[in-house]
Amino acid sequence: MKFVLLNFSILLCLVSCVESQNKHLTYQNIVILSDLSSRIDNKPPKDIEEIQKIILYFKNECVKPGQKIGDKSSISFSTFSAKLAVKIDINEIKVLSDKQEFINSTGKYADSGLDKKLEDFDYKVKEVYANARNQGLDLISILIDKLEKEPIVKQDTFVIDGIDTTFIKYDNKIYIFTDGYLEYLNKAVNKQFYFGIPEIEKIRTYCKKNNVNIAKALQDNPSLCLPPYKGKKNEFVNLHILETHERDKNEKLQTYKYPTGQRDNEILEAVWRKWAKESGFKGLTWYKY
DSSP: OHHHHHHHHHHHHHHHHSOOOOEEEEEEEEEEEEOOOTHHHHSOOOHHHHHHHHHHHIIIIIIOTTTOSSOOOEEEEEETTSSEEEEEEGGGOOSHHHHHHHHHTOGGGTTTSHHHHHHHHHHHHHHHHHHOOOOSOOHHHHHHHHHHHSSOOOOOEEEEETTEEEEEEEEEEEEEESOSOBOOTTTTTOOTTOBSHHHHHHHHHHHHHHTOOHHHHHHHOGGGSOOOOOOTTGGGEEEEEEEEOOTTEETTTTEESSOTTSOHHHHHHHHHHHHHHHTTOSEEEEEEO
16 A cells, blocks of 8 residues: 555656646738729729738738747738639748748748748739729628638637647738728619618718717617628637728818718728627727828
8 A cells, every 4th residue: 555655656746747838829810801992093092002011010020030930820812802812821831940941031942932922922912903993892791701611710729749738829810901881783682781871871860860979879770780790700800991081081172071970981980890899700990091
């Protein structure tokens, strides 16, 4: 009995000396989607400039050549009307030494590493913007389809090595370049996610009639809102709506048709935010000119 207890005590000491070395790592999955609508020709072109900022963020803040080892981040670009146009996924390179040469653009990747791929990425974006236009797309329906049917969202995972576990988390950021208006050509067939000037005016009228702000109007009258859609992958996604603008703004005079609290962009942002929250998205960030 003493011998058994002694062995058990020794075993406990050994186990206590070998502690698991669990790690928690976070990588970025950046998805850029552009509507390429008529807004491109109606407003000063800022999309490409903003996309270049995202590319630099991917390189300098996510992958960090020369500083970081074993990155698994990715960046992709496509239009709403087409499949993937260009993508860089660091995790596709499994051998660590090869991955680092690719990231640092050294060794066998001196002329075909990350630097070259980012140049190609930027070129492809400019090429698509120069040659494609898509007017009247049902952006919300297409976004839902892309989330459900295309592998654009990465989900958290883990890797076990003996008693050690590495927990891998992906920060999915979807950047949507659009003016914020949700107008499309087949409204007569399906107006589920249609939200344009008539819908904006309904909210504006409701606010004036009932002496309430936009948030209160949307809370009190669900018919003024977009219907939520709780997709299975929404909870993993942060939406970024970029470069929206207001048609009710006179660019030449720098004046607005409506006062603060009733402007198009304010109404659109409130509607998008409510839809994203009720649809279960992780978050939504709104940008405008």
